[in-house]
Amino acid sequence: MKDLGLVSYFLGLEISQDSSSYFLTQAKYTSDLLARVGLTDCKTATTPVDPQTRLTPLEGSLLSDATKYHQLVGSLVYLTVTRPDIAHAVHIVSQFIAAPYSPHYDALIRILGYLKGTLFHGLHYSAQSFLQLHAFSDTDWAGDPTDRRSTTGFCFFLDTSLIAWRSKKQTLVARSSTEAEYHALAHTTQELVWLRWLLSDLGVSPSSAINLYCDNQSAIHIAHNDVFHDRTKHIEIDCHFIGQHVTRGTALLLFLTFDKQTVDLFTKAHLPRRFSDLLTKLKLLCALPP
Structure with a gap:
């Protein structure tokens, strides 16, 4: 093994650092991608998704050769390593x-x-951050116009640093917004437990329950009160899973209003002003070009 010094570039990731912070970007990777598809001079957009557009499987004309589409999607998936703002798109x-x-x-x-x-x-990423984990969970109930499945979104912060996020369609159709929120909470709690184990292996053991924020009061009540289970048998496994970790003190469910829901970026498209506000909360910043 050889000490190569401070990392500055690795597999398309550009890392700049000073005594107070780290900055991760994929500017060169993005620039090369735009050049490869001939879009260096393309028109810019204020958001990655048009809020007025709902894509369906059989609309328009079928592409005669889907190779380019496959390559672009694969490249964009890798780009989400440092660009959570395009994760939902x-x-x-x-x-x-x-x-x-x-x-x-x-x-x-x-x-x-x-x-x-x-x-x-x-x-x-600030080098002065407190090693305190907290999470946000949300869902876009029945947001898919084709199969009416909901989209789960969650994100985790270590103090002010975003370290994990996901935007994923749920496997089953939820019959209520509470059910959709609860499925999202279950996936978030699963990731929360794994991150606690990881931090513990790294020598950072949380001294208290991890704050998990949700904007659905009903879902929070179900996690704290077993009497609700009789009316939610179709999500009973998720109920017991989340309730168990709340009782153990692994997670602390807290309510927050819709306008403060940071993870909203991963569940639906937004108008430019709201989108910009969410980017600020995620600490997604712009670095000066080299």
């Missing part, structure tokens, strides 16, 4: 990879247009 276009149509390709081009306008955006 990439989640959407990935659903049509088996048979992409023209509107799906147009959605890909919009993501690339957004990336061109935010080329030097990346994740900022």
Whole structure:
């Protein structure tokens, strides 16, 4: 083994650092991607997804050759390593990879247009952060116009540093917003338990329950009160799983209002102003070009 010094570039990741912070970006990777598909001079977009557009499987014309679509989606999936702002958009276009149509390709081009306008955006990590974990969980109930499945979104912060996130469609159709929220809470709690184990292995043992924020009062009441289970037998496993960790003191469920829900970025499309506010909460910043 050889000590190569401070890391500055690794597999497309650019890392800059000083005594107070670290900054991760994939600006060169993004620039190379735009050049490879001939979109260096493309029109920029303010958001990666148009809030007025709902993609469906059989709309428009089928692409005669889906190779380029597959390559772009794969490249964008890797780009989400430092660009959580496109996670939901990439989640959407990935659903049509088996048979992409023209509107799906147009959605890909919009993501690339957004990336061109935010080329030097990346994740900022403070070296002075407290090693205190907290999480946000949310869902977009029945948001898919085709199968009416909900989208789960969660994100984890170590103090002010974003360290984990997900945007994923739920496997089953939820019959109420509470059920959809509870499924999202179950997945978030599962990730929470794993991150606690990981931090413990690294010598950072949380001294108290990890704050888990949710904007659904009903879901929080169910986790704290067993009498609700009789009316929610179809989500009984999730109920017992979350309730168990709340009782053990692994997680502390806390309510917050919709306007303060940081993870909303991973569940649905937003207008530019709301989208910009959410980026600020995620500490997704723009670095000056080299």
